Amino acid sequence: MSVRSQRFPGHTAAARGLAACHVCGKVAPVDSGSCPRCGAGLHLRKPKSLQRTMALTLAACVLYVPANLLPVMTVESLTDGAEASSIIEGVVTFWTTGAYPVAVIIFIASIVIPILKILSILSLCMAARSNRRPIGATRIYRLTEIVGRWSMVDVFVVAILVSVVQLGTLMSIKPGPAALAFCSVVVLTMLAAHTFDQRLIWDAAGEQPDELK
């Protein structure tokens, strides 16, 4: 109990050994082990949150390389033969053919968002160690959670094109290895954001509103 009150100072539920269930939100004594309402495991903070988040983010970084270097799809047509293109080549094609809005959408969803997401998760892990502006880090976390899923758009475009454009020898589209690598990057960063416990930011800041002190 004394270790806990050192880690969670002040008049908080955590200092009294009460935890809110991650699943249903019921507040119960953490020593009872599982939530009396929904049966989920009770923890003051998500267990091994930082280690898991870092591991998942590193895996996403590694997969980000093949996701961008390898071809995302191959177009085989009667007139042009087989033509493989990576994600960035797809963006360039849209831009040069004058489809500027689509080029911008794909560029933001497939290139900018994954990089920003990986960077912001890393910065959140730093913020959970020492932090002066917890509200800023919390906003970054919320944005990361909302925006991350939209990176999947390119994977879905490939899936739609492959299933629709099957016109025999005239034209057919095959997915490249980058599609699944990219999908894995998105899923891994989503899991990383999910395993991150945003209350760690506030623990590191040691900040509490006046009425709780």
Next chain:
Amino acid sequence: MRDLATSQRVVCPCCEANLCEHKPNPVQRATAFSLAALAFYFVAHFFPFLSLEVGARSNEISLFRSAGALNDFGNPGLAFVVAVFIIAAPAALIGGSLYVLLPLLWGHALPGAKLVCRWVYDAGPWNMIEVFMLGILVSMLKLTKIATVHLGVSFWAFALLIVCLTASFGAIERLELWRRLEHAVGGLR
């Protein structure tokens, strides 16, 4: 929660997150939107969403068949992605929330309702139908150069499915749903 007046809400003093707000008739509204979503789900998944014409050849495909088609063309990975994010996750959300919500209208809970309720909220982030919708629009723009493309009836049902699912989850708060569920399960004992 019941003491909140209209337009009042409770906010975390630290991070300014919305903790709860006044929502009128939460179970009724969530159930209504879920039922509407169920109807749109069937139209969206079993009718063609995109048809393609090149010369005399044409090809049209429904969402439900697209996963199978991907698998047949030797792409089990992509087929799995579509099956999980576009077919299974929204189905789990709609089916699961109706399993919990419909009996709650009369203050009851079916066996395993708590487990189903956990699954529904776990499945939430993996439902990517709105991202898929953007994907349909982008691939349509990509295809207009090589073929005549028509959006099918399923596309519009898909748009309404997104609206109804979002509205259903917006109509009732997670904590409020759990509070009512606990009450209903307690009433059974």
